[in-house]
Amino acid sequence: xxxxTSAELAELNEAQLRLNEAVKAADEAAANAKxxxxxxxxxxxxxxxxLKESSPDAAKLLAGKKMWRDPxxxxxxxxxxxxxAMHFNDLTMRFRVQALAALAAVSALAALASSAKxxxxxxxxxxxxFLGVLWCAAWLLDAFYYSRMLGGAVxxxxxxxxxxxxxxxxxxxxxxxxxxxxxxxxxxxxxILVSLFVVAFGAYHYLGAPAPMQPLTLPITFTVDGRSxxxxxxxxxxxxxxxxxxxxxxxxxxxxxTGCGGALPCSSGAGGR
Numbered sequence: 001x002x003x004x005t006s007a008e009l010a011e012l013n014e015a016q017l018r019l020n021e022a023v024k025a026a027d028e029a030a031a032n033a034k035x036x037x038x039x040x041x042x043x044x045x046x047x048x049x050x051l052k053e054s055s056p057d058a059a060k061l062l063a064g065k066k067m068w069r070d071p072x073x074x075x076x077x078x079x080x081x082x083x084x085a086m087h088f089n090d091l092t093m094r095f096r097v098q099a100l101a102a103l104a105a106v107s108a109l110a111a112l113a114s115s116a117k118x119x120x121x122x123x124x125x126x127x128x129x130f131l132g133v134l135w136c137a138a139w140l141l142d143a144f145y146y147s148r149m150l151g152g153a154v155x156x157x158x159x160x161x162x163x164x165x166x167x168x169x170x171x172x173x174x175x176x177x178x179x180x181x182x183x184x185x186x187x188x189x190x191x192i193l194v195s196l197f198v199v200a201f202g203a204y205h206y207l208g209a210p211a212p213m214q215p216l217t218l219p220i221t222f223t224v225d226g227r228s229x230x231x232x233x234x235x236x237x238x239x240x241x242x243x244x245x246x247x248x249x250x251x252x253x254x255x256x257x258t259g260c261g262g263a264l265p266c267s268s269g270a271g272g273r
Contacts (some may be wrong), residue, residue, distance in 0.1 A: 125204035
């Protein structure tokens with residue numbers, strides 16, 4: 001074996017010894033750090049137990065600080081907040097979609113029923129006005145119950161993410177893009193309500209309003225130089241009494257007798273002679 005090879009082997013052995021010493025020192029440092037951590041944990045648990053016995057408020061404070069130091073516990077808590085918010089969001093959207101679908105289905109069935117029976121057309125405005133009242137009730141239920149629960153859940157997540165930023169900020173970003181969502185919700189209900197009342201007004205105006213009374217055309221018989229003649233005369237709508245009186249619009253009355261004894265003439269020349 002040459003001198004060069006012997007020197008290399010000696011250096012390699014020294015390096016191996018130094019490496020073993022470094023590994024041993026690292027193991028000792030890790031053991032010391034573990035013992036130090038155990039001592040600190042024991043001291044913390046002892047202090048927490050004493051504070052729990054002395055003050056419940058201090059115990060809650062310590063529990064909160066422990067959560068913010070534990071990433072897994074913090075993420076689990078955020079998942080629970082997010083699950084609650086998604087539940088209220090699904091509930092609200094399902095309520096709106098079902099209300100709109102029910103409104104469309106009932107309106108279609110009413111239109112088919114009224115087209116099958118023509119006498120129901122004059123009452124369509126009442127039906128659509130009633131649908132407008134029901135839509136107002138759904139609006140109030142959404143605005144003052146479902147949307148408030150959803151808003152409370154969202155605010156709770158936003159308060160939570162203030163302590164987790166910039167690591168957990170998903171709900172904060174979503175809120176920044178959902179601009180004035182309450183105003184858009186009210187606009188949705190307002191548009192449908194206005195449409196219902198417009199349809200109700202149109203149905204009343206064109207289908208449900210009573211037909212105007214047409215003026216009556218009565219023949220008038222008069223005698224000139226011993227000769228009788230008849231001429232049609234248009235008079236306002238009148239109310240005929242049982243005695244055969246014709247009440248005009250000015251409050252006066254006139255008698256129109258016929259040859260057949262009725263209240264109205266049955267021929268143009270009868271009754272005048």
